[in-house]
Amino acid sequence: MARIPLIETKDELPAEHHAAFDLIAQSRGKVAGPFGILLHSPEVAKRAAHLGAYLRFESALSGIHRELAILATARAMDCRYEWAAHVPLAKKAGVRAEAIAAIRDRRAPAGLAPDEAEIVAYVTQLLRAHRVDEATFGPLRARFGTQGLVELTTTAGYYSMIASTLNAFDVQPDPGADLLPE
Numbered sequence: 001m002a003r004i005p006l007i008e009t010k011d012e013l014p015a016e017h018h019a020a021f022d023l024i025a026q027s028r029g030k031v032a033g034p035f036g037i038l039l040h041s042p043e044v045a046k047r048a049a050h051l052g053a054y055l056r057f058e059s060a061l062s063g064i065h066r067e068l069a070i071l072a073t074a075r076a077m078d079c080r081y082e083w084a085a086h087v088p089l090a091k092k093a094g095v096r097a098e099a100i101a102a103i104r105d106r107r108a109p110a111g112l113a114p115d116e117a118e119i120v121a122y123v124t125q126l127l128r129a130h131r132v133d134e135a136t137f138g139p140l141r142a143r144f145g146t147q148g149l150v151e152l153t154t155t156a157g158y159y160s161m162i163a164s165t166l167n168a169f170d171v172q173p174d175p176g177a178d179l180l181p182e
Contacts, residue, residue, distance in 0.1 A: 002171045006036030017042035020049075027053045033081055034162045037169045048161070055158055059151045060144070063093030068116055069155045071095070071103045072123035074180065079163035083180040084173030104180060118143070123156045 007013060008031060010021045020042040024035045027049060031039065038045035059066060067090035074082040083104070090100060102111030108124070109117035118140055125132045141149050165171075173179070 002037070003169045004037065004040065006033075006171070007031065007039040008036055013039065013042065020046040024049045027057070033085060033171055034165050037165050037171060048158075051154075051158055052162070055151065055155050059155070060148045061151055061155065064090075064095050065119055065144075065152070066155060067093045067095050068099065068103075068119045069123050069152055070159050071100060072108075072120045073127065073156050073159040074163060075103050075106065076124055076127040077160055077163035077167065078180065078182075079166050080180045081166045081171050081173045082159060082163050084177035087178040115143075119152070122152065126153065126156055127160060
């Protein structure tokens with residue numbers, strides 16, 4: 001159970017914050033997980049939702065590239081909820097089951113195709129060492145261009161923030177979800 005109550009209905013908010021709830025529900029289909037926490041600060045929730053919607057639905061990154069980055073972030077942050085939420089989205093986007101398993105089991109780059117390994121290495125270096133070496137940065141910049149690399153970096157940063165929120169407030173995935181091992 002989360003450390004604070006999740007806001008799940010609009011009625012749990014003062015009327016002046018219903019628009020923030022509606023914005024999140026409209027872009028994601030419902031309010032759940034991190035947004036149930038973030039809505040305790042409606043302005044933070046609204047601003048985070050705006051960036052998140054761009055990264056998920058409008059970014060220059062393909063669905064496969066985005067979901068690889070999100071899974072690598074979830075693994076680096078050991079965020080069970082984020083992992084469980086994005087494994088089905090990654091599969092739907094076309095991420096290979098072998099790549100998902102390699103990230104989950106911390107075997108990467110083993111089990112990854114070279115293009116997958118570049119993304120996972122970039123995100124992992126950034127989140128673990130707080131820097132990315134030139135051998136990793138250069139090929140991705142050549143592959144994605146400056147905008148794509150900025151969006152890849154921002155995706156890792158955004159989902160790190162989401163993972164931090166989920167982990168700090170101990171938000172757990174639904175029973176039966178794809179679990180992230182310790």
